[in-house]
Amino acid sequence: xxxxxxxxxxxxxxxxxxxxxxxxxxxxxxxxxxxxxxxxxxxxxxxxxxxxxxxxxxxxxxxxxxxxxxxxxxxxxxxxxxxxxxxxxxxxxxxxxxxxxxxxxxxxxxxxxxxxxxxxxxxxxxxxxxxxxxxxxxxxxxxxxxxxxxxxxxxxxxxxxxxxxxxxxxxxxxxxxxxxxxxxxxxxxxxxxxxxxxxxxxxxxxxxxxxxxxxxxxxxxxxxxxxxxxxxxxxxxxxxxxxxxxxxxxxxxxxxxxxxxxxxxxxxxxxxxxxxxxxxxxxxxxxxxxxxxxxxxxxxxxxxxxxxxxxxxxxxxxxxxxxxxxxxxxxxxxxxxxxxxxxxxxxxxxxxxxxxxxxxxxxxxxxxxxx
Amino acid sequence: xxxxxxxxxxxxxxxxxxxxxxxxxxxxxxxxxxxxxxxxxxxxxxxxxxxxxxxxxxxxxxxxxxxxxxxxxxxxxxxxxxxxxxxxxxxxxxxxxxxxxxxxxxxxxxxxxxxxxxxxxxxxxxxxxxxxxxxxxxxxxxxxxxxxxxxxxxxxxxxxxxxxxxxxxxxxxxxxxxxxxxxxxxxxxxxxxxxxxxxxxxxxxxxxxxxxxxxxxxxxxxxxxxxxxxxxxxxxxxxxxxxxxxxxxxxxxxxxxxxxxxxxxxxxxxxxxxxxxxxxxxxxxxxxxxxxxxxxxxxxxxxxxxxxxxxxxxxxxxxxxxxxxxxxxxxxxxxxxxxxxxxxxxx
Ligand SMILES: Nc1ncnc2c1ncn2[C@@H]1O[C@H](COP(=O)(O)OP(=O)(O)OP(=O)(O)O)[C@@H](O)[C@H]1O
Ligand SMILES: Nc1ncnc2c1ncn2[C@@H]1O[C@H](COP(=O)(O)OP(=O)(O)OP(=O)(O)O)[C@@H](O)[C@H]1O
Ligand code: SF4
Ligand SMILES: [Mg+2]
Ligand SMILES: [Mg+2]
Numbered sequence: 001x002x003x004x005x006x007x008x009x010x011x012x013x014x015x016x017x018x019x020x021x022x023x024x025x026x027x028x029x030x031x032x033x034x035x036x037x038x039x040x041x042x043x044x045x046x047x048x049x050x051x052x053x054x055x056x057x058x059x060x061x062x063x064x065x066x067x068x069x070x071x072x073x074x075x076x077x078x079x080x081x082x083x084x085x086x087x088x089x090x091x092x093x094x095x096x097x098x099x100x101x102x103x104x105x106x107x108x109x110x111x112x113x114x115x116x117x118x119x120x121x122x123x124x125x126x127x128x129x130x131x132x133x134x135x136x137x138x139x140x141x142x143x144x145x146x147x148x149x150x151x152x153x154x155x156x157x158x159x160x161x162x163x164x165x166x167x168x169x170x171x172x173x174x175x176x177x178x179x180x181x182x183x184x185x186x187x188x189x190x191x192x193x194x195x196x197x198x199x200x201x202x203x204x205x206x207x208x209x210x211x212x213x214x215x216x217x218x219x220x221x222x223x224x225x226x227x228x229x230x231x232x233x234x235x236x237x238x239x240x241x242x243x244x245x246x247x248x249x250x251x252x253x254x255x256x257x258x259x260x261x262x263x264x265x266x267x268x269x270x271x272x273x274x275x276x277x278x279x280x281x282x283x284x285x286x287x288x289x290x291x292x293x294x295x296x297x298x299x300x301x302x303x304x305x306x307x308x309x310x311x312x313x314x315x316x317x318x319x320x321x322x323x324x325x326x327x328x329x330x331x332x333x334x335x336x337x338x339x340x341x342x343x344x345x346x347x348x349x350x351x352x353x354x355x356x357x358x359x360x361x362x363x364x365x366x367x368x369x370x371x
Numbered sequence: 372x373x374x375x376x377x378x379x380x381x382x383x384x385x386x387x388x389x390x391x392x393x394x395x396x397x398x399x400x401x402x403x404x405x406x407x408x409x410x411x412x413x414x415x416x417x418x419x420x421x422x423x424x425x426x427x428x429x430x431x432x433x434x435x436x437x438x439x440x441x442x443x444x445x446x447x448x449x450x451x452x453x454x455x456x457x458x459x460x461x462x463x464x465x466x467x468x469x470x471x472x473x474x475x476x477x478x479x480x481x482x483x484x485x486x487x488x489x490x491x492x493x494x495x496x497x498x499x500x501x502x503x504x505x506x507x508x509x510x511x512x513x514x515x516x517x518x519x520x521x522x523x524x525x526x527x528x529x530x531x532x533x534x535x536x537x538x539x540x541x542x543x544x545x546x547x548x549x550x551x552x553x554x555x556x557x558x559x560x561x562x563x564x565x566x567x568x569x570x571x572x573x574x575x576x577x578x579x580x581x582x583x584x585x586x587x588x589x590x591x592x593x594x595x596x597x598x599x600x601x602x603x604x605x606x607x608x609x610x611x612x613x614x615x616x617x618x619x620x621x622x623x624x625x626x627x628x629x630x631x632x633x634x635x636x637x638x639x640x641x642x643x644x645x646x647x648x649x650x651x652x653x654x655x656x657x658x659x660x661x662x663x664x665x666x667x668x669x670x671x672x673x674x675x676x677x678x679x680x681x682x683x684x685x686x687x688x689x690x691x692x693x694x695x696x697x698x699x700x701x702x703x704x705x706x707x708x709x710x711x712x713x714x715x716x717x718x
Binding site for chain 1: 386388389390391412413414415416417419420421469470471472473477512513514515518526527528529530531532533534551552555556557558559560561562563564585586587588589590591592611612615616625626629630631632633634637638640641642643644647648650652653
């Protein structure tokens with residue numbers, strides 16, 4: 001292993017991370033006319049052995065954040081530290097010692113597998129690059145394939161000869177090959193039926209127990225995220241809206257965007273689904289080129305007031321350790337509001353004002369425990 | 372049932388590989404009528420995408436073999452010429468592909484790709500076609516599309532690419548929409564909007580929709596009928612309520628038993644069907660689910676036909692157990708249906 005974890009157990013520290021993509025003028029190629037604020041001042045830590053779930057609207061910056069942490073993209077601003085070592089702008093050479101400890105499962109399995117290589121070569125490549133002996137590679141590849149539910153007969157096939165879910169599992173097997181410390185999983189089970197999905201998640205659980213692996217788990221399936229995560233971060237338009245102990249996010253969502261997400265989960269039971277009235281957030285989805293002022297969710301938020309349009313809310317830390325960036329939080333008591341503190345992970349440039357009012361507690365149809 | 376719009380019979384697809392012949396689709400038959408939404412669910416690798424792509428003529432490679440028929444408006448799609456299928460594709464039958472990156476050109480701007488597609492079926496001047504593209508993209512939730520249409524696919528998020536595919540498929544008001552995992556990269560709120568668009572396509576134009584999905588919440592939300600696939604075969608087919616509340620095939624029990632729900636207590640370990648699906652190059656004799664089935668008996672080495680065993684005639688399955696046995700053998704936990712694990716099999 002390259003270096004020891006920090007004494008406080010922080011494997012990864014992310015501070016005020018920004019990643020903006022330039023938008024260039026189509027005609028005069030070099031002129032930058034605007035930028036996409038894909039990740040806009042995000043701060044969090046990953047503690048060794050934990051799973052942080054990351055959820056949020058399609059296009060809100062989850063993949064970009066993941067790629068920036070893996071240093072597949074160079075951050076525009078902010079810092080990324082892996083085991084205490086600043087890797088924000090590290091070059092290829094400096095990254096080499098940490099590479100094997102950080103692996104990623106990519107969201108688009110088809111695009112991430114070399115179409116001209118057989119599966120045995122694809123999964124064996126990281127092992128070969130790190131100098132594993134030839135015969136041990138073959139055994140290891142077979143073992144990995146079996147772990148993700150594929151057959152030895154698949155070894156010599158090319159990526160296009162697999163189903164979507166089989167390709168996804170090849171991506172998982174490849175990430176596991178080197179026994180990394182941190183795995184960033186970007187939608188690792190979205191193409192799997194619920195039974196195979198359960199097998200893969202149980203496998204990830206076992207590996208975590210055995211080797212104290214750390215996961216960042218990005219997914220849209222909120223029941224899967226609930227199952228795997230210790231904490232869950234909710235992202236919207238490049239920013240963190242809420243960071244919560246996993247179970248509490250479902251029983252006590254504080255940010256209205258989280259409330260809207262939970263209310264839109266379809267229930268896999270036709271009768272209950274028909275009975276339920278679903279509220280879907282209205283309004284135009286946000287534009288990351290020119291984000292709204294104040295709270296980025298305000299144009300679509302049913303609770304928005306003047307302050308929401310002008311002042312960006314800080315991340316307030318409530319007594320249970322639950323963070324939320326909202327001027328008008330849901331599901332918190334007067335006492336909890338009085339006890340709330342401005343969290344040091346709040347973005348630069350947000351206001352200092354903590355929420356004052358607790359509007360009525362909103363109970364969410366279909367969400368666990370909320371009654 | 373009224374005259375089906377698309378009628379698939381005994382579809383078989385196999386691929387020659389180094390390791391032998393892979394039988395990806397093994398006798399798939401189903402009908403779909405106007406205005407109907409048929410959900411296709413099942414094991415990863417069970418032949419859902421290959422079946423769908425074969426209807427569109429997209430698995431015609433030198434190592435592939437087909438048989439069977441797919442009658443659409445009196446014409447067989449399986450034996451139709453490539454030229455004919457090219458006309459049908461996109462104009463009458465549209466498909467949303469499971470892997471957006473495999474069907475978008477990575478080096479062409481997104482707007483230009485959709486313009487091209489629209490102009491292939493309709494003589495529209497460029498400026499108007501571009502306007503149409505902006506409108507289509509905004510309708511699938513891509514804001515300020517005018518500022519984004521000159522992006523390349525890699526500059527879009529996974530879910531945005533998926534929505535580009537959806538916009539493309541909906542651009543010509545198809546009679547049949549084949550949507551292969553159309554919402555896997557979408558958050559639940561955008562997913563709800565997309566499902567609403569699919570529903571309104573059906574309501575307004577009477578389109579038939581074949582929706583391949585792993586998300587049983589989506590199925591519960593939108594499907595009229597459900598087909599369950601396992602190892603190349605449809606093992607059960609019935610109305611939405613038949614499948615969820617009176618499932619007949621042990622694989623379906625296992626699938627339903629593996630669902631996790633946010634409104635139920637979190638289990639320490641997720642339930643899964645023990646064992647692996649069979650090798651498609653060396654399939655078990657008889658029922659393909661036999662090696663994993665806790666209820667298997669002597670008869671199961673013969674292939675069970677897909678037929679109505681339950682009263683009513685519309686609910687079909689491929690399992691030799693009697694209906695009474697099925698109803699008493701499936702494990703009914705409080706409010707749930709599951710499969711007992713097979714003795715000795717790894718959990
Ligand atoms: N290489 C790039 N160049 C320009 N813009 C980009 C690039 N990559 C991503 N973006 C933009 O950044 C924003 C965030 O994209 P990202 O892929 O991180 O979203 P996401 O949260 O992963 O979404 P999804 O859930 O749909 O996968 C989007 O608006 C996207 O268009
Ligand atoms: N070109 C090919 N050559 C050999 N085998 C193939 C080829 N294409 C698909 N297969 C195999 O055929 C089977 C069916 O694949 P298909 O893509 O239809 O699965 P699926 O049901 O869509 O699965 P998923 O839910 O994972 O997408 C798989 O086991 C796959 O490995
Ligand atoms: S036919 Fe036999 S093996 Fe197959 S599912 Fe039914 S009982 Fe199980
Ligand atoms: Mg993404
Ligand atoms: Mg598929």
